[in-house]
Amino acid sequence: MNPLIEIRVGSDSDLPRIEKAFATLEALEIPFSPRVLSAHRTPARTGARTRELESAGVKVVIGCAGGAAHLAGVTSAETLIPTLGIPIGTTQYKGIDSLLSTIQMPEGITVGSVGVEQAEYAAYVAAQIVALDNPALRAKIRAKRGLPAAVPASRDFVALAGPKADKPGKDAMDLLTELGVKDTAVFEAGAVAEMEKAGARAIIAWAPEDGLSRPSDIAARTDIPVVAAPLAPGAVSSDFLPRLLEKGPIVSVGINRPKNAALLAAMIVATCSSAVREGLRAHRERLAEEVEKKDKRLLAEGIRKYLEGMKK
Numbered sequence: 001m002n003p004l005i006e007i008r009v010g011s012d013s014d015l016p017r018i019e020k021a022f023a024t025l026e027a028l029e030i031p032f033s034p035r036v037l038s039a040h041r042t043p044a045r046t047g048a049r050t051r052e053l054e055s056a057g058v059k060v061v062i063g064c065a066g067g068a069a070h071l072a073g074v075t076s077a078e079t080l081i082p083t084l085g086i087p088i089g090t091t092q093y094k095g096i097d098s099l100l101s102t103i104q105m106p107e108g109i110t111v112g113s114v115g116v117e118q119a120e121y122a123a124y125v126a127a128q129i130v131a132l133d134n135p136a137l138r139a140k141i142r143a144k145r146g147l148p149a150a151v152p153a154s155r156d157f158v159a160l161a162g163p164k165a166d167k168p169g170k171d172a173m174d175l176l177t178e179l180g181v182k183d184t185a186v187f188e189a190g191a192v193a194e195m196e197k198a199g200a201r202a203i204i205a206w207a208p209e210d211g212l213s214r215p216s217d218i219a220a221r222t223d224i225p226v227v228a229a230p231l232a233p234g235a236v237s238s239d240f241l242p243r244l245l246e247k248g249p250i251v252s253v254g255i256n257r258p259k260n261a262a263l264l265a266a267m268i269v270a271t272c273s274s275a276v277r278e279g280l281r282a283h284r285e286r287l288a289e290e291v292e293k294k295d296k297r298l299l300a301e302g303i304r305k306y307l308e309g310m311k312k
């Protein structure tokens with residue numbers, strides 16, 4: 001059977017560190033393909049394989065690397081299938097370097113990261129995405145996770161889970177609509193049964209500093225993939241993201257990136273919807289055009305005039 005999930009590592013030294021991901025997918029009998037593809041040492045091979053993923057029928061890709069952990073990010077830049085990241089622990093920084101370089105993506109290109117070496121959680125989130133249109137697999141995952149047996153039907157719908165986040169919530173909803181996910185709604189964080197009943201294919205859970213456990217509390221009660229959207233008005237302590245990602249299975253986007261949470265949710269929906277996939281494709285093209293336009297203007301105007309223009 002064709003692999004539905006590709007797990008790529010930056011070095012084979014990463015393989016033993018994420019053994020639980022392989023064990024989890026084997027137990028669920030989900031075909032996966034492990035690859036050694038480095039963002040830095042084999043960029044051409046990595047890019048070429050990434051561009052093949054969609055036509056090869058891969059539904060989710062997981063990038064796993066340590067230190068300057070760019071593998072998941074460069075993967076996401078070249079595909080529209082959901083990209084998850086597993087940061088590997090490092091001796092000097094205890095993996096916070098890997099976590100930050102995996103998760104803190106620029107707006108428009110998104111990675112859903114688990115915590116440092118939380119390989120089992122990454123495997124579960126990937127499995128849950130793959131299972132969205134497969135009630136038998138959903139039932140198997142729900143049984144393994146100790147969730148109620150009834151499998152709710154899902155549709156092209158994204159749930160946004162409280163607390164109220166006005167501007168980020170509006171940004172996320174507007175982008176989801178633009179991408180073709182027309183059906184979205186806001187729920188109280190505790191209303192997990194309602195989110196299931198509504199048929200959500202993904203849940204975006206806001207995580208302010210005083211609500212860091214909210215996404216994992218929701219995920220503990222459902223097999224719908226949960227994307228955490230951390231929000232912080234200013235500087236945060238270095239354990240902000242590790243605390244958010246302590247429990248799973250959840251993935252998170254970078255801090256104050258509600259649009260990246262929406263993008264990842266749309267990518268999850270797009271695994272079942274060609275219309276949303278087309279919306280993502282058009283969005284990606286527009287994003288590239290905007291940056292190209294800036295580069296061309298910079299080349300034409302030179303640095304001084306460009307900087308002057310930026311002050312206006």
Ligand code: RP5
Nearest residue numbers: 010011013014064065066088
């Ligand atoms: C990263 O550098 C790899 O993903 C790995 O975590 C780390 C060390 O790689 P090796 O020196 O063991 O090849 O790119």
